Amino acid sequence: MKKKAAESKDSRVNITGASLLANVDNVSELDQRRIKRINDIIQVIEDRGVEQIASVAIDVNLISCDQNNRVEINSDWEEFEKLKKSIAKDGLINPPIVYINEERSKIVCLAGHLRLAALRDLGIASVNCKYIHRPDDYKKQRIQLLENIARKNIHPVELAESLHQMEVSGLSPEQISKDSAIHLQTVRNYLNIGRWPLQARNIIHQNMENFSKKSKALQKLGWKAKKLEWGVEELSNELTKLIKPSSKAQPGGIHYRKREKAKKIIDRQKFSEDEVSIISRFLVQYDGIDLNSNP
Numbered sequence: 001m002k003k004k005a006a007e008s009k010d011s012r013v014n015i016t017g018a019s020l021l022a023n024v025d026n027v028s029e030l031d032q033r034r035i036k037r038i039n040d041i042i043q044v045i046e047d048r049g050v051e052q053i054a055s056v057a058i059d060v061n062l063i064s065c066d067q068n069n070r071v072e073i074n075s076d077w078e079e080f081e082k083l084k085k086s087i088a089k090d091g092l093i094n095p096p097i098v099y100i101n102e103e104r105s106k107i108v109c110l111a112g113h114l115r116l117a118a119l120r121d122l123g124i125a126s127v128n129c130k131y132i133h134r135p136d137d138y139k140k141q142r143i144q145l146l147e148n149i150a151r152k153n154i155h156p157v158e159l160a161e162s163l164h165q166m167e168v169s170g171l172s173p174e175q176i177s178k179d180s181a182i183h184l185q186t187v188r189n190y191l192n193i194g195r196w197p198l199q200a201r202n203i204i205h206q207n208m209e210n211f212s213k214k215s216k217a218l219q220k221l222g223w224k225a226k227k228l229e230w231g232v233e234e235l236s237n238e239l240t241k242l243i244k245p246s247s248k249a250q251p252g253g254i255h256y257r258k259r260e261k262a263k264k265i266i267d268r269q270k271f272s273e274d275e276v277s278i279i280s281r282f283l284v285q286y287d288g289i290d291l292n293s294n295p
Contacts, residue, residue: 037062038100038107041131055095056131058107060119063098063129065109073117079155079208084118092119092127097143099132110140111147141169142179156193156215157204160222163187164194192222200235203243210243217242263291 041056073080096112109116110132119127132143144162166176173191177184193201204211204218211218221242225235262283266276280291 033059033062035105038104041107042100042104052133054131054133056098056129057126058098058129060116060125060127062107063096063109063116064106065113065116067108073114074206075117075121077206077208080114080118080121083114084122087115087118087124088122095128095130097130097132097147099135099140110135111144137169138171141166141171146180155208155212156190156218157201157208157211160190160193160218161201162194163190167191167194186219189219189222192226193218196222196225196235197232199232200239203236203239207243214242259291266291 037059041058044054044056092115094112094115096115097110098107099110100106101108116127132139135143144165163176163180163182166179167173171179173184173187176182176191177187180187182190221235221238224230225238228234230238262279266279271279276291283291
């Protein structure tokens with residue numbers, strides 16, 4: 001009885017591709033390939049009796065990436081280049097997550113948009129994906145979140161956007177905290193960032209390396225922006241300051257004290273000119289301290 005019910009439930013799956021292909025004059029060659037591949041995947045899934053998750057090899061160009069994407073990907077991003085080099089050297093360790101839409105006419109990327117963009121850029125034709133069977137909206141958001149926070153090197157803005165997507169799906173900060181095992185106050189701090197306009201968040205995406213170790217500063221900025229009801233312009237100005245703090249350190253200020261301390265350490269150690277030059281560049285890049293600036 002259960003088998004018959006399952007067959008009845010999935011009967012529309014097999015009909016969808018066939019009905020679309022019947023009117024072949026109106027279906028492009030790519031769509032024909034896409035629909036056939038979807039039917040092949042569905043057949044494999046039915047043969048395996050998959051109810052939740054399966055591993056399936058899929059043509060990269062047949063995966064739709066126009067949904068579930070938090071930000072428009074820019075191939076000039078430093079993070080994008082690093083990912084491409086990593087894939088070229090070691091292969092793709094963490095597979096994209098995909099599902100088939102309700103109409104059974106499209107393979108949709110749920111998580112791994114940047115990875116798929118990198119694969120396309122490298123000219124890789126096929127990728128082994130983690131397939132999720134019939135996910136509802138809540139399951140999609142939960143999978144995206146858990147997939148992201150499981151990464152050891154998750155970027156603050158990626159975590160913020162993942163948590164915000166959970167909020168958009170209807171979950172309260174308390175529920176998000178419980179599902180993600182992230183402290184409630186931390187969830188609230190990151191939600192403030194996730195709610196920022198895309199224009200402001202793109203400043204971070206375009207300078208990922210500069211913000212990678214500034215989660216506390218971003219959380220503080222998120223709270224301040226919410227309290228002062230900042231718009232895009234105010235946020236953009238503050239984020240730009242965070243990228244490279246002003247070198248005009250004022251006496252008594254934290255950057256002034258850091259700079260003077262760094263100078264004393266360098267003097268005591270008697271570094272060579274070349275070594276001082278290297279240290280100076282490092283301090284400017286990572287801490288915004290310019291040893292040659294005037295108070």
